[in-house]
Amino acid sequence: MKKYLLVFWAGILLLAACQPGASQIVVQDAWARPAGAGENGAVFLRITNAWPDDDALLAASSQVAAAVEIHRSSMQDGVMSMTPQERVELPSGQEVVFAPGGLHIMLVDLQQDLKVGDTFEVTLHFENLPPQTVTVTVREP
Numbered sequence: 001m002k003k004y005l006l007v008f009w010a011g012i013l014l015l016a017a018c019q020p021g022a023s024q025i026v027v028q029d030a031w032a033r034p035a036g037a038g039e040n041g042a043v044f045l046r047i048t049n050a051w052p053d054d055d056a057l058l059a060a061s062s063q064v065a066a067a068v069e070i071h072r073s074s075m076q077d078g079v080m081s082m083t084p085q086e087r088v089e090l091p092s093g094q095e096v097v098f099a100p101g102g103l104h105i106m107l108v109d110l111q112q113d114l115k116v117g118d119t120f121e122v123t124l125h126f127e128n129l130p131p132q133t134v135t136v137t138v139r140e141p
């Protein structure tokens with residue numbers, strides 16, 4: 001397990017070294033559930049802060065939805081509810097996972113259908129580092 005982690009970090013450092021000036025936030029496995037125009041969609045991904053300083057995700061934007069919000073799902077008294085997040089901490093050297101049942105990027109009022117195999121762009125806005133646009137692939141959960 002330790003060896004695996006080491007290889008993981010070497011990969012991150014290599015990635016960072018190959019992109020001088022690029023944002024030191026590494027986003028992996030960005031995907032969205034299929035959904036129809038007029039509905040709400042959700043984007044899931046993993047964000048690693050490979051920068052020496054802490055940062056935070058403050059907002060997200062995309063052309064495919066009328067509004068984009070950052071939410072956290074939680075179970076309260078047996079009922080699933082979503083709470084908007086003003087910021088999501090991205091501590092240096094740590095991975096933050098957006099996954100079903102937890103953190104997600106909510107696409108409010110989709111302007112187009114999201115069909116399996118489609119791709120679209122979402123831009124992540126951070127407190128310190130420059131914004132980063134990632135490609136999201138639509139797939140079944």
Ligand SMILES: [Cu+2]
Pocket residue numbers: 071072082104105106
């Ligand atoms: Cu939500």
